[in-house]
Amino acid sequence: MTNAYKIAVLPGDAIGPEIMAQAVRVFDVLQKKRDVSFELTTAPFGAHAYFDEGKAFPDSTKAVCDDADAILKGPVGLSHEASKKIPVEEQAERGAILPLRARYNTFANFRPITLSKDMAHFSPLKPEIIQDGIDILLIRELVGGLYFGKKDRGVNDEGERYVHEILEYTEQQIRQVLIVAFEQARKRKKRLHNIHKSNVLMSSVFWNEVLDEVHQDYQDVEVIHLLVDAAATALCLNPGQFDVMVMENMFGDILSDQGGGILGSLGLMPSACIGPDKAYYEPSHGSAPDIAGKNIANPYSMIGSVAMMLEMSFNMETEAAMVWQAMKNVFEAGYSTADLSRSSDDIQLVSTDQFGDKVIETLEALL
Ligand code: IPM
Ligand code: MN
Numbered sequence: 001m002t003n004a005y006k007i008a009v010l011p012g013d014a015i016g017p018e019i020m021a022q023a024v025r026v027f028d029v030l031q032k033k034r035d036v037s038f039e040l041t042t043a044p045f046g047a048h049a050y051f052d053e054g055k056a057f058p059d060s061t062k063a064v065c066d067d068a069d070a071i072l073k074g075p076v077g078l079s080h081e082a083s084k085k086i087p088v089e090e091q092a093e094r095g096a097i098l099p100l101r102a103r104y105n106t107f108a109n110f111r112p113i114t115l116s117k118d119m120a121h122f123s124p125l126k127p128e129i130i131q132d133g134i135d136i137l138l139i140r141e142l143v144g145g146l147y148f149g150k151k152d153r154g155v156n157d158e159g160e161r162y163v164h165e166i167l168e169y170t171e172q173q174i175r176q177v178l179i180v181a182f183e184q185a186r187k188r189k190k191r192l193h194n195i196h197k198s199n200v201l202m203s204s205v206f207w208n209e210v211l212d213e214v215h216q217d218y219q220d221v222e223v224i225h226l227l228v229d230a231a232a233t234a235l236c237l238n239p240g241q242f243d244v245m246v247m248e249n250m251f252g253d254i255l256s257d258q259g260g261g262i263l264g265s266l267g268l269m270p271s272a273c274i275g276p277d278k279a280y281y282e283p284s285h286g287s288a289p290d291i292a293g294k295n296i297a298n299p300y301s302m303i304g305s306v307a308m309m310l311e312m313s314f315n316m317e318t319e320a321a322m323v324w325q326a327m328k329n330v331f332e333a334g335y336s337t338a339d340l341s342r343s344s345d346d347i348q349l350v351s352t353d354q355f356g357d358k359v360i361e362t363l364e365a366l367l
Contacts, residue, residue, distance in 0.1 A: 004037045005314055008068035010045035010061065013092065014287035015352075016074030018295065019302035022356030023072065026306045026323055029360055033367040034319065041068070045100075046076030046092040046287075047083070056086075056095030062103070070313040071280035073100070074302060075287035082289065092287075100280065101143050106273035107173065108180040109140040109252065110308065111284055113239075113259035115268070118332045122264035122340045125236065136242045137184055138259055140252025141177040142273055144169045145203070147249050167203045169248070174210040180274070181246035182218040188243050190221045195231045195247035195255065207248065231255060235262055256284050265339040267297070270304030272312050279313050281305035291338075295351045298337035300327055303359060319367070326362040330355065 007027070011020040027038040043061040050056045056076075065071050076092035077083065083091050100106075113136040115123055120130045149166035156162050185192040194211055196204035208225070215223055226234065228251045234241065235258055247255065260266035266285035273280050283301035291297055303323065311320035336347040337355055350358065 002035050002037055003314070004039065005069045006039045006041070006067060007309075008061075008065045008071040009040050009042045010065075010071065010073040010076075011042065012074030012076040012287060013046045013048055013078060014075070014289040014292035015297040016046070016076060016287055018292070018352050019283070019297050019299040020072070020074045022299040022352060022359070023302040023306045025356060025360050026303060026310075026363065029363055029367065030310075030316075030319060033364070034316075036314075036316070045073065046096050047078045047086060050086055050090050050092070050095065054090075056090050056092050057099050065100070065103070065278075065280075068278075070309050071100075071104075071278070072305065072309060073280050073282040075283055075285060077287045077289075079289045098147065101273060102148065104273075104275040104278040104280065105143055106275040106278070106280060107141060107143045108177050108274040109142040110184075110272040110274065110312075111138040111140060111252070111256040111259065111269060112136070112271075112304075112308075113138055113256070113263060113269070115263050116328055116332075119328065122268070122331075122336075123262055124264060125239070125262055129237070129239070131240060134239050134262065136239060136259065137188065137244045138252060138256050139177065139181045139184065139244065139246045140256060141169075141173070141246075141248045142252075143249075144173045145249035167201070167248075167250075169203060169206065171206075171210050174207050175214055178211055178214045178246060181244060182214060182221055185221045185244040186218060191224065191243045192221050193224050193226055193231070193242055193245040195226055195228050195245055195251055197228050197251075198225075199227060203248070228255070232258060235259065260284065265298060267301055267337065267339045268304075270301045270308055272305070272308040274312065279309070281309045281313075295353060296338045297352050298339045299352055299356055299359075300337070303327060303356075322363060322366045323359075326359045326366060329362050330358045333358075 011017040043064040115134040117133040146167045149168040151165045198204035260269045269284035271284045307320040307323035310316040335350045
């Protein structure tokens with residue numbers, strides 16, 4: 001019997017629709033070549049949804065997502081200036097992304113930071129640091145911490161304005177993401193870097209206590225503790241020491257962008273956001289309004305997010321590996337999108353849709 005999957009497609013803002021157009025082509029090829037069918041439903045989400053419908057995450061889009069087996073989301077948001085036209089609560093980050101994460105409790109955010117040996121020249125790091133490439137799995141807690149804690153603003157008795165923004169976690173929230181991280185570490189090199197700030201933050205002291213408890217069930221996995229500030233340096237000086245890293249929400253937001261930095265572009269950062277019943281997939285980066293409409297954005301992170309969906313939601317590991325392979329082949333053949341072009345002169349620059357054409361052609365041949 002043919003496997004049939006429903007996918008909610010949220011193209012997003014700025015470069016979102018451009019890179020999404022390339023990513024969904026992967027589903028077409030798979031339908032042609034494999035006994036599988038995909039039903040794609042596109043829905044508004046983000047700033048354009050607010051302008052068209054008054055809501056960044058409209059109810060109709062919620063219904064499409066509820067009904068889907070998995071969600072593919074493009075980047076959303078506008079420039080700092082343009083965002084000011086939207087009330088703070090309806091801006092794409094607070095009005096769409098965070099509610100999406102909360103709705104499906106997507107607590108485990110997988111952010112692979114990978115660069116094959118043959119793509120190592122894209123990295124700004126020196127060859128002696130990169131050596132055989134980079135292969136890190138950063139796991140970020142995604143529905144707790146400062147992002148979702150209580151917040152309030154006011155004026156104190158002295159007439160001075162203040163803000164409170166609380167870093168909140170329950171032990172269950174910490175435990176569930178640590179279990180995911182230990183499971184991944186067990187499947188990989190049995191080494192888990194726990195990133196924290198227990199020399200200052202009580203939340204990290206608590207996190208580490210829960211980690212010690214969970215570790216009891218994973219004694220075959222070595223845990224290495226590293227303070228988040230030191231981890232930032234280590235990612236630059238010796239990324240090869242890392243395999244699986246786990247951390248709370250805000251630390252993960254920052255270090256995963258640094259991950260894009262050591263690869264050479266945020267355009268190389270796909271991600272998976274996994275909840276108990278549903279998962280959604282998105283590039284780790286923003287919507288890059290400055291290059292929107294120019295057909296120059298790198299669709300790798302969006303296509304890579306499809307690969308992660310195939311593997312993690314549909315158990316199509318072989319096909320997912322072929323999507324990665326296809327993109328690798330295109331880069332290794334000397335083609336590159338503009339974001340990566342500074343690294344060498346003998347690169348042949350391709351547009352967003354040319355990159356898509358080449359990936360799809362290569363994938364068709366591999367399948
Ligand atoms: C990310 C983004 C989001 C975050 C923003 C857009 C809300 O930066 O996915 O890393 O901070 O989580
Ligand atoms: Mn971020």
